[in-house]
Amino acid sequence: MRVAIYTLGCKVNQYETQAMEQELLRRGHELVPFEGEADGYIVNTCSVTAVSDKKSRQMIRRCKKRNPAAVVAACGCYVQTHPDEAAGLDIDLIAGTGDRMAFLDLFEQAAGEKQPLTLLDDALRRRDFEVLPAGGMAERTxxxxxxxxxxxxxxxxxxxxxxxxxxxxxxxxxxxxxxxxxxxxxxxxxxxxxxxxxxxxxxxxxxxxxxxxxxxxxxxxxxxxxxxxxxxxxxxxxxxxxxxxxxxxxxxxxxxxxxxxxxxxxxxxxxxxxxxxxxxxxxxxxxxxxxxxxxxxxxxxxxxxxxxxxxxxxxxxxxxxxxxxxxxxxxxxxxxxxxxxxxxxxxxxxxxxxxxxxxxxxxxxxxxxGCVGQVYPVLFEQEKDGYYTGHAPNYCETGVRGEDLHNKVLNVKITGTDGDMLIGELT
Missing domain, CATH: 3.80.30.20 (tm_1862 like domain)
Structure with missing residues (x-):
């Protein structure tokens, strides 16, 4: 099955999405861009503000428009705290913030049976930590x-x-x-x-x-x-x-x-x-x-x-x-x-x-x-606006002129700043 995932909210949601991506690949599914057509869509929702709720609903509706025949599932904080609203969105699977592997089991089941399914619990009663695969996709530093x-x-x-x-x-x-x-x-x-x-x-x-x-x-x-x-x-x-x-x-x-x-x-x-x-x-x-x-x-x-x-x-x-x-x-x-x-x-x-x-x-x-003149080991990530950029240990974005630096940690002497980013040269 071709699966597309959209993630809203915090780093915990991002982490849990990455874990689900790894598990979907392990199960033989294909990950495809959310902007395209998929056989199944997952929206990992957020509920930190009312605006987050609105964005979550918008993304769920967008899935249905992209491919009306696809299985659409929603998990995360919005669905956990607003299950009745989520039920009104006419989706195939409503889950919350717990048991991601059981959620994927039901996602596969919903794709086959085309019957609405629900996986919700009382979050305040949870006592166990769900261990998920750590990390991210291979291209990440x-x-x-x-x-x-x-x-x-x-x-x-x-x-x-x-x-x-x-x-x-x-x-x-x-x-x-x-x-x-x-x-x-x-x-x-x-x-x-x-x-x-x-x-x-x-x-x-x-x-x-x-x-x-x-x-x-x-x-x-x-x-x-x-x-x-x-x-x-x-x-x-x-x-x-x-x-x-x-x-x-x-x-x-x-x-x-x-x-x-x-x-x-x-x-x-x-x-x-x-x-x-x-x-x-x-x-x-x-x-x-x-x-x-x-x-x-x-x-x-x-x-x-x-x-x-x-x-x-x-x-x-x-x-x-x-x-x-x-x-x-x-x-x-x-x-x-x-x-x-x-x-x-x-x-x-x-x-x-x-x-x-x-x-x-x-x-x-x-x-x-205050960083100008200092030397920092920078973890390089991507090319951007003519620079190869990464982050110093203090998390300041740092750019140098260079090529093929992805995932390398190299010392950089800071020579200036553009107001948003440190500029330096490899030492």
Whole structure:
């Protein structure tokens, strides 16, 4: 069967799609581009915002138009949290966020029987971590290793705990085994991913935490670089930094989830830290690592946010001096506590997001300019606008003049920047 997959949302969805692609190929199916005609379509949906829901529905409908005779299946967070809406889309298979291999079994069954099928459970009752094949398709330079699933933070703006359930961790021995296999397959970088990787180990009851996993995987990775996904500020302790700074293959890039730089707003969000604890994390990282890239997410215009509160946020992000930021105007997520709070106008949210983006852009340019004169080992990935580009350990995109550099790690002396990318020459 010719199968096309479309993935929306986060790196966890991307990871799970890659695992399904590998399994489909193993079963003898052919993967084809989503833009063309296929015998079967899979949409891996997202539900982080109402906009994500809308995009998920649009992509499902698009499959039916492409080939009315094809089997169409949807999985992921939107389908998990909105099964009734999904049922109204007239598709062949509705699944959620659990048991991807059983989902593919039913996908093949639906293609043969042409009878609507459903695979849904109560995410909050899940207790086991589903081990999937790690990595990606052969042409990729970096692989993802999903080490955790689920979240129990219950932030007031987020529906993901209801879509993904509680914390489940990949056993350390399995993580080490998959890491060794990925190294053997030729990947040059491994990215830890999960819904909330800071909580790794909580369910295993061994007393081990993320730093224990990181040390074990580092030993198995050899010269393969390790990069961490998004972290909660509570992860960054003196012990974590002391041990992590001794790992020779850990990239000094730390994405700490902020969301707001105002303590009152953080309380309304039900975040588990305040700005003092967050800044402590930033300070620790800079004490133990040489010019680490500290990046973050920011939500602007959260319900009840006053101009004074937003001004505190702007001052705080400048104090932190982030290397890069992802900035979003608050988007109502129906079904969350924040959706019932007093809302700000779209114009206010967009205006605040634009102001924050301007500050973020200035900090990003300053960080890049501070890299000039440094030498970084760059993992090269693709040709782009006359350069061969890749990423330095701090995740800054870096370009050089050169040919045939794909999947090579080479030292680059940084000679300048175009404001978005580092420019350098091979040494």
């Amino acid at each position: 970096r692989a993802m290793l999903k080490v955790e699933d689920g979240c129990v933070n219950f932030c007031t703006y987020c529906i993901i705990p209801y879509a993904r359930g509680g914390v489940r961790s990949l056993p350390k021995a399995v993580a080490v085994e998959q890491t060794a296999q990925l190294r053997q397959e030729g990947y040059r970088e491994l990215v830890f991913t999960g819904i909330e990787i800071s909580s790794w180990g909580h369910d295993l009851k061994t007393g081990e935490t993320l730093i224990d996993l990181l040390e074990a995987v580092s030993a198995a990775a050899g010269d393969m670089r390790l990069r961490l996904g998004s972290l909660e500020p509570r992860t960054i302790t003196e012990d974590f930094c002391r041990r992590a700074s001794k790992l020779p293959n850990l990239c000094p890039h730390f994405h700490l989830s902020l969301q707001s730089g105002c303590d009152e707003t953080l309380r309304r969000m039900n975040r588990k830290y305040d700005t003092a604890r967050f800044y402590q994390s930033v300070t620790l990282l800079r004490a133990y690592f040489d010019r680490p890239a500290v990046t973050t997410d920011l939500i602007c215009g959260f319900p009840g946010e006053t101009e004074e509160e937003f001004a505190r946020t702007l001052a705080f992000i400048e104090k932190c001096g982030f290397a890069a930021m992802h900035i979003f105007p608050y988007s109502i997520r129906p079904g969350t506590k924040a959706a019932a709070m007093e809302q700000l106008s779209a114009a206010v949210k967009e205006r605040r997001a634009a102001r924050a983006a301007e500050v973020a852009s200035q900090m990003h340019r300053a960080y890049l300019e």
